[in-house]
Amino acid sequence: MTAATLGLTTGTPSAARLADITLVESEEIGTVGVGEATVPHIRFFNQRLGIDEADFVRRTKATFKLGIEFCDWGRIGDSYIHPFGDFGHDIDGLPFHQHWLHATRGRPDETPALAACSLPIVAARAGRFTPPLDDPRSVGSTYSYAYQFDAGLYAAYLRDYAEARGVTRIEGRVEHVERGPSGIAALRLADGQRIEGDLFVDCSGFRALLIEGALKAGHQDWAHWLPCDAAWAVPTANTGPLVPYTRATARDAGWQWRIPLQHRTGNGLVFSTRFTDPERARAVLLDTLEGEVLAEPRMLRFRTGRRHRQWIDNCVAIGLSAGFLEPLESTSIHLIQLAIGKLIELFPNDAVLDPADAAEFNRAMALEYDRVRDFLVLHYCATERDDTPFWRHMRTMDLPPSLAVKIAAFRDRGIVEQYREGMFLPASWLAVYYGQRIMPERIHPLVAALPVADARARVAAVADACRRTAEGMPTHADYLARIGAAA
Numbered sequence: 001m002t003a004a005t006l007g008l009t010t011g012t013p014s015a016a017r018l019a020d021i022t023l024v025e026s027e028e029i030g031t032v033g034v035g036e037a038t039v040p041h042i043r044f045f046n047q048r049l050g051i052d053e054a055d056f057v058r059r060t061k062a063t064f065k066l067g068i069e070f071c072d073w074g075r076i077g078d079s080y081i082h083p084f085g086d087f088g089h090d091i092d093g094l095p096f097h098q099h100w101l102h103a104t105r106g107r108p109d110e111t112p113a114l115a116a117c118s119l120p121i122v123a124a125r126a127g128r129f130t131p132p133l134d135d136p137r138s139v140g141s142t143y144s145y146a147y148q149f150d151a152g153l154y155a156a157y158l159r160d161y162a163e164a165r166g167v168t169r170i171e172g173r174v175e176h177v178e179r180g181p182s183g184i185a186a187l188r189l190a191d192g193q194r195i196e197g198d199l200f201v202d203c204s205g206f207r208a209l210l211i212e213g214a215l216k217a218g219h220q221d222w223a224h225w226l227p228c229d230a231a232w233a234v235p236t237a238n239t240g241p242l243v244p245y246t247r248a249t250a251r252d253a254g255w256q257w258r259i260p261l262q263h264r265t266g267n268g269l270v271f272s273t274r275f276t277d278p279e280r281a282r283a284v285l286l287d288t289l290e291g292e293v294l295a296e297p298r299m300l301r302f303r304t305g306r307r308h309r310q311w312i313d314n315c316v317a318i319g320l321s322a323g324f325l326e327p328l329e330s331t332s333i334h335l336i337q338l339a340i341g342k343l344i345e346l347f348p349n350d351a352v353l354d355p356a357d358a359a360e361f362n363r364a365m366a367l368e369y370d371r372v373r374d375f376l377v378l379h380y381c382a383t384e385r386d387d388t389p390f391w392r393h394m395r396t397m398d399l400p401p402s403l404a405v406k407i408a409a410f411r412d413r414g415i416v417e418q419y420r421e422g423m424f425l426p427a428s429w430l431a432v433y434y435g436q437r438i439m440p441e442r443i444h445p446l447v448a449a450l451p452v453a454d455a456r457a458r459v460a461a462v463a464d465a466c467r468r469t470a471e472g473m474p475t476h477a478d479y480l481a482r483i484g485a486a487a
Helices: 011-017 040-047 052-057 096-103 119-125 150-163 209-214 278-287 332-346 355-381 387-398 400-415 426-435 452-473 476-482
Strands: 004-007 021-025 063-065 069-070 079-083 146-148 168-171 174-180 183-191 195-196 198-203 219-221 230-236 246-251 254-260 265-270 298-301 305-307 315-317
Touching: 004 219, 040 052, 040 146, 040 332, 052 150, 063 476, 069 426, 079 119, 096 452, 119 168, 119 452, 150 168, 174 209, 174 219, 183 198, 198 209, 209 315, 209 400, 230 278, 265 278, 305 355, 332 355, 355 387, 355 400, 400 426
Parallel strands: 004 021, 004 198, 021 168, 069 246, 198 315
Antiparallel strands: 063 146, 069 079, 174 183, 183 195, 219 305, 230 265, 230 298, 246 254, 254 265
């Protein structure tokens, strides 16, 4: 089985995981490069490649990430962190957050905040970091972490990795796609080269040259639920300590990101052109930056949604060619790596492609995109803001039925739906529910029957353990220095 991968940046990690690959890239076509923050799944992707973490952190100018801080989303002045870890631990088989709710009855001011019962939140607020412990009995094992890095350096890092393992890279631009009885027959490049293959991986970005341009996969548009369709991006000089978390601040017609790297800070404003003018959005971004601006802002346009099918005949779309859900919650790189893993799992052993493999790939990826969509929409619809037309639309719009069911179950009895496939675990949903003021009307009757004093004592013990453990961690800067990264 030979495969041709078409694309830039996305194509490199795809090629890094597959054998007998010809990678067609064009340096003339720049990368999108918006996403510099990730979710914990990237650690396991890197580990499967055998990448040394310290070397990776040094070469990509990375910092560590324990979660994402959300400012002004529920109300102006609110702030909460979506952590990469748990809130407490189940007690007698019942969720910790239900015990916390029980503990707040009557005297909420005497109960630690739910955030105080999450070690990654406590550590992030204190600017501390160390990898989690292996001992499941310790509160130090109750979290994970991700990275914040220079996306261009990461792409170059993976390109070096792939080429060192035999991937053939061709510099060129596709002029024509030849169709065949099995889908794509060959790619004709601008310099006359003809690239044949048994399987083609379309990583050509929003252009989707193969999956859409040649195979007409069709696109499911989600602009009603996720109306942001543009972003300004600009780097600034670092100011203050390198905090181990990303920040997302709600603005009048979208939101603003701040991502601290070793050598600079990544900034951007994601916005909807239906609700604001691009020049107005640019001004808002520049007026709210911290640190010296290091380059001219770049504007990027996108549309939210996914292909109806991401694998058709002998062509598989990965990355932006498959779909895009905007940068909120840093899901784009995860969806790329998930698709790569799924393709490897279903990769044909010979030149014969099984339609059942394509059907399973399409089912799994559609489900993942839909569930990520629901989680992102939750951030927008769970708000009390009505100060701008954008937020009035977001808080009153019709929701995807699958999300409406989830919200109703939590509001009614504090139930967080759990499922086998999906990147966001219950703690992630809890962070947004509570952070944006969706509160359960009832709690589990077995929890409600317990003495309130017992619930308060258990919550206080968890909060104390998180505080003491965080205090014992090195600072984020000290840990980076320890592995030979930024001072």
